[in-house]
Amino acid sequence: xxxxxxxxxxxxxxxxxxxxxxxxxxxxxxxxxxxxxxxxxxxxxxxxxxxxxxxxxxxxxxxxxxxxxxxxxxxxxxxxxxxxxxxxxxxxxxxxxxxxxxxxxxxxxxxxxxxxx
Amino acid sequence: xxxxxxxxxxxxxxxxxxxxxxxxxxxxxxxxxxxxxxxxxxxxxxxxxxxxxxxxxxxxxxxxxxxxxxxxxxxxxxxxxxxxxxxxxxxxxxxxxxxxxxxxxxxxxxxxxxxxxxxxxxxxxxxxxxxxxxxxxxxxxxxxxxxxxxxxxxxxxxxxxxx
Numbered sequence: 001x002x003x004x005x006x007x008x009x010x011x012x013x014x015x016x017x018x019x020x021x022x023x024x025x026x027x028x029x030x031x032x033x034x035x036x037x038x039x040x041x042x043x044x045x046x047x048x049x050x051x052x053x054x055x056x057x058x059x060x061x062x063x064x065x066x067x068x069x070x071x072x073x074x075x076x077x078x079x080x081x082x083x084x085x086x087x088x089x090x091x092x093x094x095x096x097x098x099x100x101x102x103x104x105x106x107x108x109x110x111x112x113x114x115x116x117x
Numbered sequence: 118x119x120x121x122x123x124x125x126x127x128x129x130x131x132x133x134x135x136x137x138x139x140x141x142x143x144x145x146x147x148x149x150x151x152x153x154x155x156x157x158x159x160x161x162x163x164x165x166x167x168x169x170x171x172x173x174x175x176x177x178x179x180x181x182x183x184x185x186x187x188x189x190x191x192x193x194x195x196x197x198x199x200x201x202x203x204x205x206x207x208x209x210x211x212x213x214x215x216x217x218x219x220x221x222x223x224x225x226x227x228x229x230x231x232x233x234x235x236x237x238x239x240x241x242x243x244x245x246x247x248x249x250x251x252x253x254x255x256x257x258x259x260x261x262x263x264x265x266x267x268x269x270x271x272x273x274x275x276x277x278x279x280x
Contacts, residue, residue: 022189090125090132093245093253096161097134101120103158104148108140114147114154 018062023047024055028064032078041076121240130247138239142232145239146203149230152179159183164191169217173200179208180217192217198227206230224252 019025023045030036030044042052056076059065065076122135138145148154152171160166160183168181179195192213199207211225227246232239247253 090253093132094123094125094134097132097243097245098120099161100158101134101136104138107148107154107157108138108144111154112140112144114144114151 018058018064021055021058023052024059027052027055027059027076028078030078031065031076035075035077037073037075039073130249130253131244133242133244136241136243137235138241140239142234142239143203145232145241149173149206150202156181173197173202173206175199178219180213182213182217190215194219204232224248226252 019028026045027041030041038053038056039049041056042049045052053074056065056067056074059076060067064079066079068075068077119137120134121137122133124133124135126132148158150173152168155171156166156168159181163186164183166181166183168179170177171179171181175197177197179197180192181194182190182192184190192215194211194213196209196211197206198209199205207227207229209225209227212220212223214220224247226248229242229244229246231242233242234240
């Protein structure tokens with residue numbers, strides 16, 4: 001049990017670490033839309049091919065993308081199983097809107113009569 | 118301010134949220150129509166929005182950006198599809214590149230807002246429509262920190278469950 005928890009912890013750490021970087025988040029989003037080669041990804045960012053390859057390796061380690069070889073290309077795809085579930089996304093959307101609605105409530109409380117325009 | 122109902126349809130990729138507000142319809146409309154008020158609630162905490170243009174005329178585009186605590190800017194746009202002040206608003210919501218130019222490679226979502234008076238209060242209904250799960254994923258994750266934080270929590274839960 002403790003060993004299992006620790007393993008889960010370490011995997012979660014890898015996911016958090018992987019997503020803490022803006023370029024890596026962008027790679028995840030792009031590769032969810034469709035497969036991209038590492039070289040195609042590398043052209044999108046102001047960094048070397050090796051640096052992009054390293055980012056992809058971090059994401060792969062975290063299970064956020066999968067990689068396959070096709071000829072001389074390495075193709076990267078967002079791991080749908082890990083990060084795409086429509087109902088979960090709707091839960092996230094609900095949380096986003098609940099946050100917005102809370103803030104709307106604060107504005108109405110601060111300024112009940114609103115702007116006279 | 119009470120969320121009275123949330124209807125989620127994962128197949129149709131829509132979510133409708135019904136909210137009861139202790140304010141008149143005209144007052145509630147200002148939350149959307151007055152850019153200075155809109156800026157106070159659109160972005161997640163720590164990511165204030167700035168609407169550079171804001172014109173509630175059908176066909177008009179509103180451009181905005183959100184600024185992260187580190188000063189990074191996330192640009193987006195709204196296109197007003199239909200407006201019937203102070204009762205109904207329909208907009209497309211999408212992303213822009215770093216120069217504020219709409220990025221049409223990125224998905225856009227449609228949002229319909231209606232405001233109705235009921236017993237001296239306002240019932241606000243917000244419906245979000247998405248064209249694909251990928252579009253929904255991107256719109257939720259890009260620059261919407263609350264969604265991102267939740268995504269991380271959910272990934273963590275999935276990983277914990279499979280360990």
